[in-house]
Amino acid sequence: DIVMTQSPDSLAVSLGERATINCKSSQSILSSSTNKNHLGWYQQKPGQPPKLLIYWASTRESGVPDRFSGSGSGTDFTLTITSLQAEDVAVYYCQQYYTTFWTFGQGTKVEIK
Amino acid sequence: QVTLKESGPALVEPTQTLTLICTFSGFSLNTQGMRVTWIRQPPGKALEWLARIDWDDTKLYSTSLKTRLTISKDTSRNQVVFTMTNMDPLDTATYFCARARGELTLNNYYYYIDVWGRGTTVTVSS
Numbered sequence: 001d002i003v004m005t006q007s008p009d010s011l012a013v014s015l016g017e018r019a020t021i022n023c024k025s026s027q028s029i030l031s032s033s034t035n036k037n038h039l040g041w042y043q044q045k046p047g048q049p050p051k052l053l054i055y056w057a058s059t060r061e062s063g064v065p066d067r068f069s070g071s072g073s074g075t076d077f078t079l080t081i082t083s084l085q086a087e088d089v090a091v092y093y094c095q096q097y098y099t100t101f102w103t104f105g106q107g108t109k110v111e112i113k
Numbered sequence: 114q115v116t117l118k119e120s121g122p123a124l125v126e127p128t129q130t131l132t133l134i135c136t137f138s139g140f141s142l143n144t145q146g147m148r149v150t151w152i153r154q155p156p157g158k159a160l161e162w163l164a165r166i167d168w169d170d171t172k173l174y175s176t177s178l179k180t181r182l183t184i185s186k187d188t189s190r191n192q193v194v195f196t197m198t199n200m201d202p203l204d205t206a207t208y209f210c211a212r213a214r215g216e217l218t219l220n221n222y223y224y225y226i227d228v229w230g231r232g233t234t235v236t237v238s239s
Binding site: 001031033034036038040042048049050051052055056061093095097100101102103104105106107 | 150159160161162173175176209211213216218219221223224225226227228229230231232
């Protein structure tokens with residue numbers, strides 16, 4: 001199975017500041033068939049299910065604020081929150097859907113400094 | 114609007130079989146490019162993918178758990194049934210069902226999860 005490793009495990013960011021979360025896959029998840037990176041980002045607030053933010057590594061899901069953006073290719077990916085809001089406090093997960101056996105990162109907890 | 118809801122017992126005893134039902138609306142598992150998947154999350158831990166079933170009844174199970182898992186669909190009821198045998202306290206978790214939507218490229222569907230149910234908490238204890 002592909003191992004997804006996120007960093008850091010947690011971070012505290014001041015309101016209005018940038019938050020950056022990294023995700024590294026143990027092998028490339030760039031598909032030659034689709035020419036896309038098979039990676040999604042999810043936000044999970046306490047007591048709630050995960051919510052899709054980004055798919056294909058950089059495509060924002062409908063309704064997701066544009067302060068959320070995804071980037072990267074191959075094995076290294078980043079989720080950026082450009083101006084952190086109080087409602088962005090959550091755990092963020094990356095997930096690969098390149099192989100038939102999907103795997104998630106361990107999660108990154110984002111808090112307000 | 115796509116919604117999914119998990120139902121099943123909150124408490125099961127060790128060695129028992131867990132049966133969970135995912136009831137969904139806003140889409141049909143008869144439609145090409147649709148998939149329902151099960152994922153669990155132990156308390157305070159990360160997400161673990163368990164199983165999936167596609168519109169064409171293709172099924173796949175986690176390698177580490179496949180001997181214990183079964184997934185099936187009842188398209189007339191818009192339900193997916195998930196069973197896990199021989200439950201252990203380590204299986205205590207919140208179990209989520211989720212829809213994955215497929216994008217067609219070169220005659221193949223490539224899926225990603227877009228909508229999750231709220232989850233159901235299952236405790237394994239005697």
